[in-house]
Amino acid sequence: MPEDDIVKSRVDQLDRAHVPTTEGGLEDLDAAALAYAERAASAPDTERVALREALTRLCLPFAGRLARRYRGRGESFEDIEQVARLGLVKAIDRYDPERGSFTAYAVITISGEIKRHFRDKTWGVHVPRRVQDLSLEVGHATMVLTTMLSRTPTPAEIAERLNLPLGAVLEAMESAAGYSPSSLNAPISGEGAAEFGDLLGDLDSDLELVDDKVTVAELLMRLPARERRMLAMRFYGNRTQAEIATELGISQMHVSRLLTRALSWLREAMLSDVPPRWEGADARPERHPMQVEAVREGDVVLARVRGEVDRDTAERLRIGLRHAIALAGHAPVLIDLSGVPLLDAAGIAVLVDAASAASVAEVSLTLTGAQPYVAGILAVTGLSKLLAE
Numbered sequence: 001m002p003e004d005d006i007v008k009s010r011v012d013q014l015d016r017a018h019v020p021t022t023e024g025g026l027e028d029l030d031a032a033a034l035a036y037a038e039r040a041a042s043a044p045d046t047e048r049v050a051l052r053e054a055l056t057r058l059c060l061p062f063a064g065r066l067a068r069r070y071r072g073r074g075e076s077f078e079d080i081e082q083v084a085r086l087g088l089v090k091a092i093d094r095y096d097p098e099r100g101s102f103t104a105y106a107v108i109t110i111s112g113e114i115k116r117h118f119r120d121k122t123w124g125v126h127v128p129r130r131v132q133d134l135s136l137e138v139g140h141a142t143m144v145l146t147t148m149l150s151r152t153p154t155p156a157e158i159a160e161r162l163n164l165p166l167g168a169v170l171e172a173m174e175s176a177a178g179y180s181p182s183s184l185n186a187p188i189s190g191e192g193a194a195e196f197g198d199l200l201g202d203l204d205s206d207l208e209l210v211d212d213k214v215t216v217a218e219l220l221m222r223l224p225a226r227e228r229r230m231l232a233m234r235f236y237g238n239r240t241q242a243e244i245a246t247e248l249g250i251s252q253m254h255v256s257r258l259l260t261r262a263l264s265w266l267r268e269a270m271l272s273d274v275p276p277r278w279e280g281a282d283a284r285p286e287r288h289p290m291q292v293e294a295v296r297e298g299d300v301v302l303a304r305v306r307g308e309v310d311r312d313t314a315e316r317l318r319i320g321l322r323h324a325i326a327l328a329g330h331a332p333v334l335i336d337l338s339g340v341p342l343l344d345a346a347g348i349a350v351l352v353d354a355a356s357a358a359s360v361a362e363v364s365l366t367l368t369g370a371q372p373y374v375a376g377i378l379a380v381t382g383l384s385k386l387l388a389e
Helices: 003-015 029-042 045-068 077-094 102-121 129-149 155-162 166-178 205-220 225-235 241-248 252-270 314-328 345-360 372-381
Strands: 291-297 300-306 333-339 365-368
Touching (some): 029 102, 045 102, 077 102, 225 252, 300 314, 345 365
Parallel strands (some): 300 333, 333 365
Antiparallel strands (some): 291 300
């Protein structure tokens, strides 16, 4: 008999072999793989290739079933099926009967090949392998939970199903956007030549409001505490005048008058270089020039500061504190800020200078009596460590 006929005959025998089946009627691929391994071990190259092709054809439905598990994840099923078949060929070529079941080995090899395809070939941007694998698991869990709950699951529900921290699930969901990023040349919905990239890099109209927001924030600190609270409740808390009146224990008409007066003052202050004087019932006294008084009280030199400290009065404060340090000798200096309602960057610079001068003169320098607003500024700038406990 010619060699080609012998090869064809043995391949036909493998195809017609009484391969055991499972209870569900599926082929027992383990038995088929063992038969292939026994015959291929002693067969010539030509026959071995034919036997390999026969086993591959027998296992193709098995590879297709594994490929269907990854359907609906952004890749066409045909591409996934081709990758699964490639994994099947690798499993057949590397199969060693002495190491266990062929089916178990094939499942691991094919699944790994499919996951590698998703990881290396389908992502639009680089994402770490750990996050890519987790993104696939989160996507599969999302589909399962959507079917079970008849709604889109929350990240917490997905984390509970996968037994993972919520942060890891959120990271995977965020990174999934990098799987198929949108093109900047994609047309905007509707007719026209505009593209998605045309929407990027446009002027931000909110930038024009930055100066006004900063100015308003500073002016609000000049209003009495009650007016500041009412403005916050009305425009930040979205409370009605009636609700504000109930909480403050006054009439709704009185709330309306106070809000009108506060807004009129803010409007006038925004349009002028110098903020006008507040004329409310609890109006502040006229602004007096900043004063520094240094006196010795026992073993301590007390420097009392009165008035607002800004760039116009900072130099006067610097001179006063230098005088207090010189007067102290080696006695401690206590700076009383209870009379300072406002302290800006120029005042902070003066306090830093005073601390440096006191350190050179080996004099202990301490701040006391800071009002809440000033104390907050000191905390932000790191000078709160000089506050007396």
